[in-house]
Amino acid sequence: MPTPRSLVDKFCPVRSKRERRKEARPGELLAAALDLFVEKGFAATRSEEVAARAGVSKGTLFLYFPSKEELFKAVIMENLGGRFTEWNAEFEAFEGTTAEMLRYCMNVWWERVGLTKASGLTKLMMSEGGNFPDLAEFYREQVVRPGHDLLRRILQRGIDRGEFAPVDIDHAIYSVIAPMVFLMLWKHSAMVCVDGESALDPEKFLATQAETVLYGLSVRPGDKA
Template identity: 90%
Template sequence: MPTPRFFADKICPVRAKRERRKEARPGELLAAALDLFVEKGFAATRAEEVAARAGVSKGTLFLYFPSKEELFKAVVVENLGGRFAEWNDEFEAFEGTTADMLRYCMRVWWERVGMTKASGLTKLMMSEGTNFPELAEFYRKEVVRPGHTLLRRILQRGIDRGEFAPVDVDHAIYAVVAPMVFLMLWKHSAMVCVDEETSLDPEKYLATQAETVLYGLTRPQGAAA
């Protein structure tokens, strides 16, 4: 039997379309904000520009996000911070070696974040974080700390299983973070980090960096535990 919503849509298609549009608005605003924050930076982006790009009024934007700061926080959670539950579930379910897990982690990071516009949020925070300490702390809480915690779990898994040599995990995670940060700077800085005569394949670069890290972590054959 058709639902009441079905009859409402048939009777008043304009109202039904308006309601569906209203439901989609937060996502449209977040997408527009991500585009502008990455293109112009946080300070230079104006709320009315975000609203215009999303096709709504400035007042409508503030119905969903009371300030530009809250809008930025929502963009960070939507594109980065909110994904750690999924990534931790993948960690729990992974059945291969820890070396393969680390390779997978770096490759998937590029596919899901590094090659997308969301990677520009990291460059933005690196360049503007000192001017907006509250946002910088929010970014550390939602992105940096969960990311480092996940990397610690990966490295500690390898150590506990005897696959990796015992290392200072708190510092070893930066050996994994560094090539990711480099790629984000390369992508969002007109690629000036690389000689224009040299072609950089991000996937090959990360695969090479993963092997470099792993050869430094893997316990040599026959070495004492």
């Protein structure tokens, strides 16, 4: 027996298409906004450009997001800030050593953020945040602080379990953050921050950085010369 939804699709195809289009609009608008913000920056992106790329009118855009600032905040939450619930749940469920957790954290960040267009949002905030203090504070509140808190939990776990030496955690977290920020700048700045004669493999780079954070550069007992 046909369902009500299938009957609508059959006898009112225009209406059903319009309804499906309406349901898809917020996601399409956020995707279009992410593309343009990363390509052009916040200041240079116009709301009508976002609407045009998403295939809707500017008025439709403002039905969902009343200003460009609110649209940008929604993009931040969709791609970065809204993911910390998931990441903290993974922290709670992780059963390996803390060294394994730290490696996993860095690799997952690259797979889920660094490799995606969303990594350009950090570069954008670094270059334009000073001109938009309200957006900069929003980014700090929704992305930077939760990220730092998660890394603190990881390092504190290692110390509490006797796996890591006691360290100044508030400063040690930047040893983990720095290589990830470097990769975002490398990716979104025409790769000018590396020697053009040598290729940079992001996975190998993060693996090397993780080992350096965990063990330093000193020769360890048992290492082969």
